[in-house]
Amino acid sequence: MAFDKTRKIVLTGASGNLGRFLAGELVKNHGNVVLTDLVDYPGTVPVGATFIRADVADADAVMSICEEAAVILHFGGISTEKTFETILPANIVGVVNIFEAARKNGARVVFASSNHTIGFHERGRMLDTDMPTRPDSFYGISKIFGENMGSVYFDKHGVESVHIRIGSALPEPLDERHLSTWLSLPDLFSMIVRSIEAERTDFATLWGASANTRTWWRNDDSERLGIVRADNSEIFADKVSGPTNDPITEKFQGGIFCGMDTVIR
Ligand SMILES: NC(=O)c1ccc[n+]([C@@H]2O[C@H](COP(=O)([O-])OP(=O)(O)OC[C@H]3O[C@@H](n4cnc5c(N)ncnc54)[C@H](O)[C@@H]3O)[C@@H](O)[C@H]2O)c1
Numbered sequence: 001m002a003f004d005k006t007r008k009i010v011l012t013g014a015s016g017n018l019g020r021f022l023a024g025e026l027v028k029n030h031g032n033v034v035l036t037d038l039v040d041y042p043g044t045v046p047v048g049a050t051f052i053r054a055d056v057a058d059a060d061a062v063m064s065i066c067e068e069a070a071v072i073l074h075f076g077g078i079s080t081e082k083t084f085e086t087i088l089p090a091n092i093v094g095v096v097n098i099f100e101a102a103r104k105n106g107a108r109v110v111f112a113s114s115n116h117t118i119g120f121h122e123r124g125r126m127l128d129t130d131m132p133t134r135p136d137s138f139y140g141i142s143k144i145f146g147e148n149m150g151s152v153y154f155d156k157h158g159v160e161s162v163h164i165r166i167g168s169a170l171p172e173p174l175d176e177r178h179l180s181t182w183l184s185l186p187d188l189f190s191m192i193v194r195s196i197e198a199e200r201t202d203f204a205t206l207w208g209a210s211a212n213t214r215t216w217w218r219n220d221d222s223e224r225l226g227i228v229r230a231d232n233s234e235i236f237a238d239k240v241s242g243p244t245n246d247p248i249t250e251k252f253q254g255g256i257f258c259g260m261d262t263v264i265r
Contacts, residue, residue, distance in 0.1 A: 001106065001160070002199050002200075003070055003071065003108075003196055003197050004070050005030070005031075005032075005070075006032070007069060007070035008032040008033065008034050008068065008069050008070065009026060009030055009032065009033050009034070009069065009070065009071045009072075009073065009196065010034045010036065010065060010069045010071070010072045010073065010107075011023060011026065011033065011034070011035050011073045012037065012056055012072070012073070012074050012075055012076030012077075012094075012098070013037055013074070013075030013076030013077065013112070014035035014036055014037045014041060014051065014075075014076075015035075015037035015038075015039050015042055016037065016075065016076070016079065017169075018075055018112070018166075018169055018188070019037065019075050019076070020042070021185055021188075021189075022073065022075065022188075022189065022192060023041075023046050023049060024046050025189050025192075026046075026192075027047065027048035027049050030048075031048055033046075033048060033049040033050075034050055034051075034052060034069070035049050035050065035051045035052070036051070036052045036053070036054050036056075036065050036076065037051075037053065037054075037076060038054070038055050038056075038076070038090075039053070052065055055089075055090075055094075056074075056076050056077060056090060056094030056095075056097055056098065057089035057090060057093045057094050057097065059093075059097045059100070062094075062097040062098060062100075062101050063097070063100070065101075066098075066101035066102070066105055066107060067105060068105055069101070069102075070108065071107060071108045071109075071110065071195075071196050072098055072101065072102055072107050072108070072109050072110070073110045073112075073192065074094075074095065074098045074109055074110065074111045074112060075112040076090075076094065077090040077091045077094050077095075077142075078090045078091050078139065078142070079139075080139060081116075081137040081139045081257055081260045081262075082138070082139065083138075083263045083264060083265050084138045084262070084263070084264045084265070085264065085265045087138045087139060087141075091142035091145070091146070092145055095111070095142075095145060095146040095149050096149060098111075099150070099153045099159060099161075102153070102161075103153060103157045103159050107159075108159075108160040108161065108162075108196075108201060109150060109153075109159065109160070109162075110161070110162045110164065110192060110195045110196070111146050111147070111150060111161060111163045111164065112164060112166055113143045113146060113147055113163045113164055113165045113166065113205075114139070114140060114143040114165060114166055114208075115165055115166065115167045115168075115181055115208070115253060115254065116135060116136050116137055116139055116140030116143060116254050116257050117133045117140050117143045117144045117147065117165055118131075118133055118134050118135075118165070118253060118254070119134065119135060119136025119137070119140055119252060119253055119254020119255070119257050119258055120134040120135070120136050120252050120253075120254060121134050121216075121252065121253050122252060122253070123177075123180070123250070123251065123252060123253055124216065125216065125253075126216060126217070126218055127216060127217050127218070127253075128218060128219035128220075129165070129205040129206075129217075129219065129221070130205075130219075136252065136254035136257040136258045136260075137254075137257045137260060137262060138262055139257070140254070140257065143165075146163070147163045147205065150163055150203055151203050154202060154203040155203075160200065160201045160202060160203070161204070162191075162195040162201050162204045162205075162206060162221075162225070163203075163204065163205045163206070164188075164191055164195075164206045165205065165207055165208050165217075166183055166188070166208030167180070167181030167182060167183050167207070167208055167209040167217075168181040168183065169183040169184075169185065169188050169208065170182065170183075170185075171184075172236055172239075173233045173236050173240050174240060175240050175241045175242075176241070176242055176243055177255050178233060178240060179213075179234070179236070179237060179240060180209075180212060180215055180216050180233075180253075181209055181212075181216075181253075182209065182212055182231075182233040182236075183208045183209050184210045184230070184231035186230060186231065187210045187211075187229045187230060187231050190227065190228070190230070191206060191208070191227055194225045194227045195225065198225045201221075201225060204220075204224065204225060205220055205221055206220045206221055206222055206225070207220045207222075209229075210229050210231040210232060210233060211230070211231065211232050212232055212233045212234065213232055214233070214234070216253055244256075246259060
C-alpha cells in the first residue's frame with residue numbers, strides 16, 4: 001500500500017546507535033514520527049518527534065504506540081548475543097507484538113535483521129537471500145524468527161515487510177571483515193526511505209551492506225524496491241585492522257559470534 005504521509009512512522013530502538021541516527025534523519029522529511037525504546041532517549045529528542053518509553057515485550061504498550069501507524073521501523077531489542085532468557089522477551093515476543101500491531105493497523109514493518117542469520121556460512125561463499133539461513137547464535141535465531149514472522153504475516157494477512165540483514169552499520173569499516181559487511185549510514189537511510197515509500201514491498205529481504213567490492217552477498221530485493229547503494233568499503237582498505245588470531249572468527253561470515261557459547265540462562 002502506498003505510504004500515507006499523514007499517518008505516523010514508529011521507530012523502536014530509538015535510543016540505540018542506529019535508532020538515534022535514523023531518528024535525526026526521519027524528522028527532516030516526516031512530521032509524524034514516534035520514537036520508542038526501553039531506555040530514555042539520550043539527549044534532546046529531535047524536534048518534530050515524540051518519544052514514548054516502552055518495552056517491546058509489552059503487547060499492550062506496543063499496540064497503543066502503533067495505533068494508526070503507516071510504518072513501523074523495528075530496530076529495538078537485544079543487538080548482540082545474550083542468554084536465551086534475555087533474547088526471548090525482547091527479540092521473540094517483541095517481534096510478535098510488532099507484527100500483531102502492524103496487522104491490526106494496516107502498517108508496513110521494516111525489520112532490522114542481521115548477518116548473524118547466515119553467520120555460519122563460510123567467508124567468500126556468495127549468498128543469495130533465498131539460500132538457507134545458517135545462524136551463529138540465539139541472537140541470529142531471533143532474527144530468523146523475525147523474518148519468518150514477516151513471511152507468515154504477509155502470506156496469511158497481507159502485512160508488508162522489508163527485512164534488512166544488516167552487516168556492520170558504522171560510520172567507517174574498522175576491520176578486514178567489515179570490508180565485506182560494511183553498511184554506510186547514508187546507504188542504510190536510503191534503504192529505509194525506499195522501504196517506507198515503495199508503492200508495495202510484499203515480503204522483501206535486503207542485504208544490509210553497501211556496494212562493497214569484497215561483498216559475500218547478492219541477489220536480494222533491492223532492484224524491486226528501487227534501492228541504489230552509493231558507498232564502497234574499499235576506500236578504507238588501507239586503514240582497517242588485519243585478521244584476528246582466532247580461526248573460527250576468520251573462517252565464517254558471522255565472525256566472532258561463531259565462537260561464542262550459546263547460553264540458556
Ligand atoms: N549496528 C549494526 O551494525 C547492526 C547489525 C545487524 C543488526 N543490527 C540490528 O539493528 C538494530 C539496532 O542496532 P544498534 O546497533 O542500534 O543496537 P543498539 O543496542 O545500540 O540499540 C538497540 C536498542 O534497543 C533497545 N531495546 C533493547 N531491548 C528492548 C526492549 N525489550 N524493548 C524496547 N527497546 C529495547 C535498547 O535500549 C537500545 O536502545 C538492532 O535490532 C540490531 O540487532 C544492527
